[in-house]
């Protein structure tokens with residue numbers, strides 16, 4: 635039990651790796667977000683902020699397209715991410731990973747599952763990240779990490795989390811996907827991943843999507859004051875809520891989930907994405923549940939962010955998530 639008035643602790647962990655990616659830009663994103671003041675955004679939300687610097691990553695030349703060694707390098711990075719994430723969780727901090735490309739999730743999901751049991755995954759991304767070596771046309775690992783989380787892919791990458799429980803497909807949610815390869819569509823169905831696209835999200839609303847992801851009735855996503863009032867009025871409902879399983883959530887924000895109009899600074903922009911306010915609302919609702927165990931921001935290439943728009947959009951999402959975390 636935390637002391638009354640204790641502030642929730644959050645720890646920034648930079649992952650300047652683009653070993654799985656199609657270009658060097660995202661490797662500079664941790665530094666760019668720190669310069670932009672990410673620590674102050676978190677502190678202003680009322681969180682106690684730590685920053686333990688960057689996970690060690692093997693140097694990669696700017697002109698090198700990831701080659702044959704990418705699997706070994708990504709595995710090494712993912713082991714580093716797992717160790718740093720585990721250490722934050724042990725210290726009672728919520729890890730905020732800033733990438734780097736989406737493969738950082740390999741270590742993050744493993745650490746959270748080892749710490750708290752099988753996870754629910756909320757994966758915001760224009761892409762599926764569901765390729766395997768058998769279905770990928772490019773071979774790039776940045777298109778594979780969600781498949782790896784579910785136990786499909788290069789043995790060396792699966793080994794990073796092989797001692798931890800894998801998430802169920804039914805507890806894995808792709809949110810805002812709109813550019814999936816044919817092989818990824820087959821994998822999505824075969825792995826049982828749930829897909830809620832931007833159109834559906836708009837049609838049903840963020841509350842409904844949140845309840846779907848959390849697998850809980852409405853009461854569980856109420857703000858704490860409303861929950862307390864209901865608990866006083868209906869102790870049976872409150873008891874049922876307390877008894878329902880509350881698996882930890884890995885919240886993955888690939889910045890290309892946003893529409894390129896708002897976030898041009900990504901590797902593969904895809905039209906038809908979310909507005910920043912939509913992702914901010916969704917991230918806020920998920921974080922208000924108190925179940926988000928790790929937050930990750932990945933695959934932003936701010937070299938392509940010419941007017942600060944992408945950073946502004948990331949800020950909107952981070953601030954909304956952290957406001958909710960501070961109150962959860």
Ligand SMILES: [Mn+2]
Pocket residue numbers: 736759761763776888933
């Ligand atoms: Mn991605």
